[in-house]
Amino acid sequence: MKQVLPPRSTFVNFPLGRECGKPHDVELQTRILKETLELLTTEKEPGLIKDLPYEWHETFNWPGYLKDIQEMVEEEGSEMQEWKPKNNQ
Amino acid sequence: MKPVNYKDGLDQMYQSQGFPPYKWSVFDSSPWAPFDKHLDQASIGLISSAGIFRDDQEPFDPWAVNDLSFRQIPIDTPFERLRLHHNYFDHRDALKDFNCVFPVHRLKELEKEGFIGHFIPTALTLSMGRLYKRTELQKETVPQMVKIMRDKGADAVLLVAA
Numbered sequence: 001m002k003q004v005l006p007p008r009s010t011f012v013n014f015p016l017g018r019e020c021g022k023p024h025d026v027e028l029q030t031r032i033l034k035e036t037l038e039l040l041t042t043e044k045e046p047g048l049i050k051d052l053p054y055e056w057h058e059t060f061n062w063p064g065y066l067k068d069i070q071e072m073v074e075e076e077g078s079e080m081q082e083w084k085p086k087n088n089q
Numbered sequence: 090m091k092p093v094n095y096k097d098g099l100d101q102m103y104q105s106q107g108f109p110p111y112k113w114s115v116f117d118s119s120p121w122a123p124f125d126k127h128l129d130q131a132s133i134g135l136i137s138s139a140g141i142f143r144d145d146q147e148p149f150d151p152w153a154v155n156d157l158s159f160r161q162i163p164i165d166t167p168f169e170r171l172r173l174h175h176n177y178f179d180h181r182d183a184l185k186d187f188n189c190v191f192p193v194h195r196l197k198e199l200e201k202e203g204f205i206g207h208f209i210p211t212a213l214t215l216s217m218g219r220l221y222k223r224t225e226l227q228k229e230t231v232p233q234m235v236k237i238m239r240d241k242g243a244d245a246v247l248l249v250a251a
Contacts, residue, residue, distance in 0.1 A: 003096075005119040006248075013092050016178035017139075019249050020195070023186035029195045033247075034204060040245055041128055046119035059090055062098035068179040078176070081152045083102065083219075 007046040008039040015060045015068070028054065114223060126206075126244055134209035134243035135164070136234065138217030139183060139190035139251035140175030149216040151176040157222060157230045159215040161237065164193045164208060175216055178251065190251035209241045217250065 001011060012019060012032055021029035035052055073080050096113060103111060124131075140149040142160045150156060151174040162171070168187050173180050183189045193212060200208040213234050220226055238246050 003113060003115045005116045007119050007121050011092070013090060015093075016095075017180050017183050017251060018189045019251055020189055020192040023182045023189055026195070029188055029192060030198065033192055033195050033199060036247065037128060037133065037199075037205065040124045040131070046121040055090065060093065062093055062095065065093065065095070065098070065179070069176060072179050072181055073176060075181075078151070081176075 001049050005047050006049075008043050008048060010036040010039065010050045010052050012052050012054055014054070014056050015065065018056075021054075124245060128205055129203050130206040131244040132207040132209055132242050133196065133205045134238040134241065134246040135191070135193065135196060135212040135249070136238075136246055137191045137212065137214050137249040137251055139173060139178075139180070139214065139249065140216035141171055141173050141187065141191050141214040144170045144172060148172065149174040153216050154219045155222050156216050157220065157226055159213050159230065159234055162212050162214055164197065164210050164212050175251070177219065183251070190249055192247075192249065196247075207242075209238065209243050211237070211241060213237065 001009060010032070012021070014022075021032050032052060032054070035050070039048065039050065070080055100111060140151070140153070141162065142149055143162055143166055146160050146162075147158070149158075149160075153174075171187055171191075173183055173187070173190075180190075183191075188194050191212070191214070193208075196205070196208045199205045215230070215234075
């Protein structure tokens, strides 16, 4: 995110796919959205990435990310595909 | 817990296969449009890159590369009619509750409680996994999406980078 420099953004340190909160956790999802939307009125210059204080209930890492995708694909009866770059621009 | 460094992980994965280093986008400035309204009078639009589409729309390819298309989804679409095709993140929680990556219910509630003035009735979705055609994305896809949001009266857009 720091390389992309969005004008106003929040970061939630959850695994990918839960950017707006945990499933069915209405209160948490609402807080994340409110704290993000509020940046529209509080920030007067670009580039802030506000870290929100919410923590995932277990640790997660890069190998786990790949493993979760593999597990998900197998559960859904699909096949993993190779991740190879194409038309790198 | 330190955030996961997906960029380094991807770099290592591709370079271990013999590919040259990927030229990640790096910007040294940030675009800025001043926002002078009160939130409770503002119209907010939603864009999500979680690969969501409706059952009557062209599906996204779950392993898409350079799919620069996007979908327009009425925010009142029942969740049973939504589909998610995006295999570059673990989407199992999103399938339990689309609000994890497409928070339409929450934004409707925020509109009802007056936190925001108006929730634009059409949301946009795209499938951001593995888009390498960055110039085309910036010069063609994004202006189309911005125009739709502007035409619908959005004062600001929430982008969920799923």
